[in-house]
Amino acid sequence: MKLFWKFFFSTSIIALFLFSLGSTIMINTLFQSALKQETGYSIRENDILREALKRAARGQPDSRMKSALESITVSTSGGTVPFRVSYSNYETLYTTGAPAMDHQLLRKLERNTQAHEVVPAGGQKYFIRVASSLESGGETYFLETYRDITSIFTSRENQYQIVYGLIAGMLGISFVLISFVAYWLTRPIHTLAKATLKIAEGDFRLPSFHNSNDEIGQLSKAFSHMSKSLERMVGELEEAAHRQENFIASFAHELKTPMTSIIGYADMLRSRNMEQEQVIRYANHIVQEGRRLEALSLTLMELIVLKKQHFTLKKVPATRLFESVQTAIAPILDQEGIGLTMAAEEAPLWIEPDLMKTVCLNLLDNARKSIESSGHISFTGKAEAGGYRITISDNGKGIEEKELSRITEAFYMADQSRSRAKGGAGLGLTIASQIIGIHQAEMAFDSTPGKGTSVSILLKGGGV
Structure with a gap:
């Protein structure tokens, strides 16, 4: 009924x-x-x-x-x-x-x-x-x-007859009045029912609902809120699915390129008579591409481990973290002629040392890749109210503003040819972003094309 x-x-x-x-x-x-x-x-x-x-x-x-x-x-x-x-x-x-x-x-x-x-x-x-x-x-x-x-x-008896007549009249009048009232009350419900069918079909555009403070009005407002939440969730799911597709496509591409080189050079070594110099050169190409595959597989393993493992934060002096990072990155920068300026205020940091070192090394390595020649990188730490801020700045090529929102996506590279030429796979910032999330810290990017990029990390709980 x-x-x-x-x-x-x-x-x-x-x-x-x-x-x-x-x-x-x-x-x-x-x-x-x-x-x-x-x-x-x-x-x-x-x-x-x-x-x-x-x-x-x-x-x-x-x-x-x-x-x-x-x-x-x-x-x-x-x-x-x-x-x-x-x-x-x-x-x-x-x-x-x-x-x-x-x-x-x-x-x-x-x-x-x-x-x-x-x-x-x-x-x-x-x-x-x-x-x-x-x-x-x-x-x-x-x-x-x-x-x-x-x-x-x-x-x-006459009074009863009058009452019977009034009852009959009331039935007719009440049918008209109650029909009007029922229509007035149920119209928003019909609208909600139609809107529900549209949402089920994927159409989240809602009609204007009955605007009142009664129960039906509150139901309409709750339904509108639910619809907007569903639309946002569906959008997030579609975006996540799109990122997943891009991840799989990028991963397949990253695997295909070195595998193609390895198979090609190995086939030439197997099927042709070559001079010793050519054999060494081709074998060197195979080794380099093999190492690239190894690095890619280890990086992917780090991503999986970061998602599944619980980490305990430790109290570490800021200068110890900076010195360990400088020791690891200095030989690579010296080899490419890139200057490094490091300055760190002393303060206790609540971090997982190895993971935070990975973040700093990834950011410094990205800065290295963005510099063409005669570059310089600044690596500083400063205590401030509510935390400790680590800043890495370079004078490299910089990043377009439209690219900044995507640089932490897996396999995304603003300059793919240059990144691959320097051994990049587009996973460094993805790992860094997840480590920052583990520390409940904040990471922000500021970049100007042609002038350079600055990355700021705010660690909570340290500082002054």
Whole structure:
């Protein structure tokens, strides 16, 4: 069953039930009040007749008593009151047109007592029957008075008919009103349902939702937030998948190039007669490409290990880290004629020494690769509020601004031909970025094409 019909039937049933219950209680309350009032009138009429009968029948024989009864009348706004006087054996002594009734009420009477009941008569009429006993001349008599109360029963029936008509009218009016209200309330839900189907199909463009602070409005806002989150997550997944594809393609390319060279040179050595000098040159090419494959496989292993291993940080003096890095990189820079300036303020650093040394060496090696000739690299450390900042700057070729956001991606190289010529595979900054993440540090790049690049690492927890 649709929500509209659930809302319509539940609202209609509750409204009609409450209306019917309230109307019934009100009608019956009015009816009982009128019946009680009429009963009081009937009892007083019976009392009046009984007193009159006592005075008229005091010490009189039946014939004189009957003639006395003929002279007694009780008039009300509705006419004269019909009554009946009976002997103790229930035989009628005198009546003024009172309806014939059974003797059950009379049998309940005791000496000088009174009782009443509501009794139906023929023709859908109703009477209040009041009976009382009296003593006269040693004889017991019964007096019955009747009051026509058909009008209050008729009024009750008319009121019920009006209620039934109102219920029928309410059904028609409520159908129109509840239809409008149900449409107004469920329209945002229909919109949400359509939007859900669009999202399932990959369309995250949402229509304008019902703007309110009620529950449906809050649901719409939550749905919009969910949709934006899903769109962002899908975008991130697509980007991750794209990076994964690029990683696989780049990895395959990095493997293919040295393997092709190795196979080609090995085939020539196997199939041709060459001079000793050519054999040495080709064998040297095979060794170099083999070493490149070895370096690539070790680097990939480092990436896997970094993702799966937990590292404990140690307290290390800053100067010890800088000196170990300088010792490792200085021979390579001297061989290429690149100057290195190192200056480090002393401060305790919470690091994993080998991993942070790897980061510094990778960054310094990237700086080396970016310098063509007569270059210079600055390697400095400075304590500052909230941490310790390591900065590596060079005067190399620099990097275009559009390339800066991608330089930490696996196998990405801003200048591929130059990087490969100097032994690069595009994984150094990827490893450095992951190590920085392990240290919960921050790494930022600033570069100007033709002037050089500066890399800044902020280690938390050290400094002043």
